[in-house]
Amino acid sequence: MGLGILYDSTLCIGCRECEKACAARWKLPYNDNIAAEEQISAHKLTAIQTRGEHFTRRLCMHCNEPACASVCPVSALHKTALGPVVYDETRCIGCRYCMLACPFQVPTYEWGSRTPRVRKCDGCYDRRKAGQPTACVEACPTGASSCGDRNALIDEARRRLAEKPDQYYHRIYGIEEAGGTSVLYLSAVPFEQLAMKVGLPKEPLPQLTWRALSLVPDVVSTGSVLLGGIWWITHRREKVAAAERREKEGKQ
Amino acid sequence: MADTARTISFPTSISDVRRLPFWMPVFWVLMGLGAYASYLRLFQGLGAVTNLSDRFPWGLWIGFDVLCGVGLAAGGFTLVAAVHIFNLERYKPILRPAILTAFLGYVLVVVALMFDLGRPDRIWHPLVMWNPHSVMFEVAWCVMLYTTVLALEFVPAVCERFGWKSPLNVLRTISLPVVILGVILSTLHQSSLGSLYLIVPEKLYPLWYTPLMPVLFYISAICVGLAMTIFESWHSSREFGRYIELPLLAGMARLLAVLLSTYVTLRLVDLYERGGLGLVLVPRTETYLWLLEMGLLIAPALLLFSFRVRHNPSALYACALMVIFGFIANRLNVSVTGMEAGLGVHYVPKWTEIAVTLAVVALGFAIFRFAARHLPVFEEGKTP
Numbered sequence: 001m002g003l004g005i006l007y008d009s010t011l012c013i014g015c016r017e018c019e020k021a022c023a024a025r026w027k028l029p030y031n032d033n034i035a036a037e038e039q040i041s042a043h044k045l046t047a048i049q050t051r052g053e054h055f056t057r058r059l060c061m062h063c064n065e066p067a068c069a070s071v072c073p074v075s076a077l078h079k080t081a082l083g084p085v086v087y088d089e090t091r092c093i094g095c096r097y098c099m100l101a102c103p104f105q106v107p108t109y110e111w112g113s114r115t116p117r118v119r120k121c122d123g124c125y126d127r128r129k130a131g132q133p134t135a136c137v138e139a140c141p142t143g144a145s146s147c148g149d150r151n152a153l154i155d156e157a158r159r160r161l162a163e164k165p166d167q168y169y170h171r172i173y174g175i176e177e178a179g180g181t182s183v184l185y186l187s188a189v190p191f192e193q194l195a196m197k198v199g200l201p202k203e204p205l206p207q208l209t210w211r212a213l214s215l216v217p218d219v220v221s222t223g224s225v226l227l228g229g230i231w232w233i234t235h236r237r238e239k240v241a242a243a244e245r246r247e248k249e250g251k252q
Numbered sequence: 253m254a255d256t257a258r259t260i261s262f263p264t265s266i267s268d269v270r271r272l273p274f275w276m277p278v279f280w281v282l283m284g285l286g287a288y289a290s291y292l293r294l295f296q297g298l299g300a301v302t303n304l305s306d307r308f309p310w311g312l313w314i315g316f317d318v319l320c321g322v323g324l325a326a327g328g329f330t331l332v333a334a335v336h337i338f339n340l341e342r343y344k345p346i347l348r349p350a351i352l353t354a355f356l357g358y359v360l361v362v363v364a365l366m367f368d369l370g371r372p373d374r375i376w377h378p379l380v381m382w383n384p385h386s387v388m389f390e391v392a393w394c395v396m397l398y399t400t401v402l403a404l405e406f407v408p409a410v411c412e413r414f415g416w417k418s419p420l421n422v423l424r425t426i427s428l429p430v431v432i433l434g435v436i437l438s439t440l441h442q443s444s445l446g447s448l449y450l451i452v453p454e455k456l457y458p459l460w461y462t463p464l465m466p467v468l469f470y471i472s473a474i475c476v477g478l479a480m481t482i483f484e485s486w487h488s489s490r491e492f493g494r495y496i497e498l499p500l501l502a503g504m505a506r507l508l509a510v511l512l513s514t515y516v517t518l519r520l521v522d523l524y525e526r527g528g529l530g531l532v533l534v535p536r537t538e539t540y541l542w543l544l545e546m547g548l549l550i551a552p553a554l555l556l557f558s559f560r561v562r563h564n565p566s567a568l569y570a571c572a573l574m575v576i577f578g579f580i581a582n583r584l585n586v587s588v589t590g591m592e593a594g595l596g597v598h599y600v601p602k603w604t605e606i607a608v609t610l611a612v613v614a615l616g617f618a619i620f621r622f623a624a625r626h627l628p629v630f631e632e633g634k635t636p
Contacts, residue, residue, distance in 0.1 A: 040306075041306060042306075067451050070383075070385050070386065070451070071386050071387065071388060071451055072383055072386055072388075073377075073378045073383055073386045073388035073389040073392055074374075074377045074378055074381040074382075074383065074389075075381055075382065075383040075386075076381075091377060091381050092370075092371065092374075093369055093370070093371050093374040093375060093377050093378070094369045094370020094371040094372075094374075095368075095369060095370075095388060096309040096310065096370065097386075097388050097448075099306065099309035100309050100310055100452065100455075101451045101452065103454055105306070105307055105595070107306075108306040109298075109306060109309065109370065111297065111298055111299030111304070111305070111306075112297055112299045112300070113297055114294075114295070114296075114297050115371065116297065116298065116370040116371070117370075197454070199454070200454055201453055201454065205451050205453070206385065206451070208450045208451055208453060208463070209385070209387055209447060209450050209451050210385065211450075211463070212387075212443075212444075212447040212450055212463075212466050213384075213385065213387060213390065213444075213447065216390065216440060219436070219439060219440060220436055220440070223435070223436045223439060224432055224436060227333070227337050227432045227435055227436070228428075228432060230337050230338060231336070231337045231339070231428065231432075234337070234338055234339035235339055237339075238339060
C-alpha cells in the first residue's frame with residue numbers, strides 16, 4: 001500500500017516542530033498565535049492537539065481507498081501509487097463534497113478567498129518522490145513521527161506494543177479504519193480520549209456509493225426498454241380500438 | 253417585469269387589485285436583498301456571506317436550493333411519463349405548466365449552484381474532467397442533459413406562440429426518444445441525490461441514513477412532483493381565473509396516496525429492519541424533526557385515500573402543501589439537521605444565504621407568471 005507515517009503519541013513532547021516545518025514547506029505563516037490554534041485549517045495543514053496530558057496530531061490520513069477522491073466530480077483528488085492522496089487545484093470546481101465525505105474531516109477550504117482552493121496535507125508527495133522523508137518527520141526531534149513503507153511501519157508498531165505492553169493502549173489506529181489509512185497511530189490511552197474518531201466502518205467508504213452507482217447502466221438499459229414497451233402497448237391499444245371502430249362503422 | 257408593472261396600472265380583475273400591491277413590494281425587496289447578497293458573494297467570497305465552515309461545508313444552498321429545487325421540479329418528468337408513455341391523454345391540460353415549472357426549477361438550481369460553487373467559472377469542468385466513481389459527476393451530467401431535454405419539451409409552446417411550423421415538426425419526430433431520455437435521466441439523478449449521502453454513514457443520523465436512500469429519494473421526488481402539480485393548478489386557477497381541473501387532480505391525488513403510503517411504509521420497515529425504531533423514543537432534536545417530517549407525510553397519505561378529500565379543492569390543496577413541506581423537511585433533515593451532530597457543528601444560515609434563496613424562489617414565481625401570461629402554457633382558450 002505504499003508509504004505511510006507512524007505517529008506515536010507516547011513519544012510526542014508537543015514541541016510543534018512538525019507544525020513549523022509543515023508551514024515552511026507550504027510557505028504558510030507560522031507564529032505563536034497559529035501555534036496555539038489546535039485545529040487544522042486552510043493555513044495549518046497539520047496540528048498538534050493537547051488532550052489532558054497526552055498529545056495527538058492531526059493531518060491527512062491518506063486512506064487506502066479515499067472517500068474524498070471517490071466523490072470528486074472532476075478527479076481533482078487521487079491516491080498516488082506511492083501512497084499520498086494529492087490534490088490538483090486547477091481541476092477543482094469548489095463543490096466541497098470531499099470535505100463532507102472525508103470520514104476524518106480533513107480537507108479545509110479557503111473561505112475568505114475569491115478563488116478558493118481545498119487545502120490538505122499531501123504527504124509531501126514531491127519529497128517522497130525524491131526519496132526524502134516528509135517535512136514533519138524530518139523535523140521531529142523524538143521520533144514520535146516516522147515514515148516508511150506502510151507494512152514496515154505496522155511491523156514496527158507491533159514491535160513497540162510487544163516490547164512495552166504496559167505503556168500502550170493495545171491497538172494500532174489506521175489499520176482498518178475506513179478500510180485502512182497510510183497514517184497510523186499509537187497511543188497510551190484509548191483513541192477516543194484523544195478525540196479521534198472510533199467506530200468508523202472497516203469497509204472502504206467508496207464501496208457504499210459504488211454499490212448504488214454500479215446500477216446505473218442497468219437502470220438505463222432496462223428503463224429504456226421498459227418505457228419503450230409501455231409506450232408501444234398503450235399506443236397500440238389505441239390504434240387497435242380505432243381500427244375496430246372503423247371496422248364496425250364499415251359493417252353498419 | 254414590464255408585464256407585472258403593466259398589470260398594476262391596468263388592473264384586469266378585482267383579485268389583481270387586492271393581491272398585487274402586497275406582492276410587488278415584497279418581490280422587489282427580495283430582489284434588492286438578493287442583489288446585494290450576490291454582490292457580497294461575488295466580491296468577498298463564500299466565507300463572508302455564509303455560515304459554512306471547514307466542519308460544515310454544505311448548508312442551505314445545497315440543502316434547499318439544490319436538493320429541494322430538483323425534487324420540487326419532478327412533476328415535469330412524472331407528467332411527461334403519464335401523458336406520453338402511459339398515454340393518459342386526459343392529463344394533457346396540466347402537462348405544460350408542469351414542464352414549465354420543471355424547466356424553471358432546473359435553471360434556478362443551476363443559478364443557485366453558481367452561488368454555492370467556490371469556482372463557478374469552472375462549472376463546465378465535469379464535461380471534460382471525468383470521474384465515473386463520483387455520484388456528483390453523474391448528477392452533474394444528468395442535470396445538464398435533463399435541462400436540455402426540458403428545454404426541448406417546452407420549446408413547442410414558444411413555437412406555437414410565434415407560429416413557427418418547421419421546428420415543431422422536427423421536435424415531433426424526435427419526441428419519443430427525448431421523452432424516454434428525460435424519464436431515464438430523472439430517475440437517475442433524483443435517486444442519485446440520495447446516493448450523495450451514502451458515503452457519510454458515520455455522520456448522518458441513523459433515522460435518515462439507510463442504504464435505501466436512493467430509492468427513497470426517487471419515490472419522494474415523484475410524490476412531491478405530483479403535489480407541486482396540484483399546488484400549481486390550484487394557484488393558477490385563482491390567479492388566472494381559470495376553472496380547476498378537479499377530476500384530473502383527484503386522479504393524481506389517488507396515485508399520490510398510493511405512492512406516499514408506499515414511501516412511509518418503506519421507511520418504517522427499513523428503520524425497523526435496521527433496528528432503529530427505538531430511536532423514535534430518544535428525546536433529542538433529531539427525533540422531533542423526524543416526527544414532524546413523518547407527520548407531514550403520513551397525514552396526507554391517509555387523508556388522500558378519502559374520496560371526499562380528493563374532490564374538495566381546499567382539502568386537496570392542504571394535503572399537497574403537507575406533502576411539499578414534509579418533503580422539504582426531509583431534504584433539510586438529511587442535508588443539514590441530521591448532519592449537525594455527526595459533523596459536530598450547529599449551523600444556522602446567514603441572512604445572505606436566506607436572501608439569495610428567497611430571491612431565487614421569487615424569481616421562479618415571477619418568471620412562471622410572466623411565461624404563463626405570454627405563452628400558451630395553459631390550455632387553448634383558457635389563458636387569460
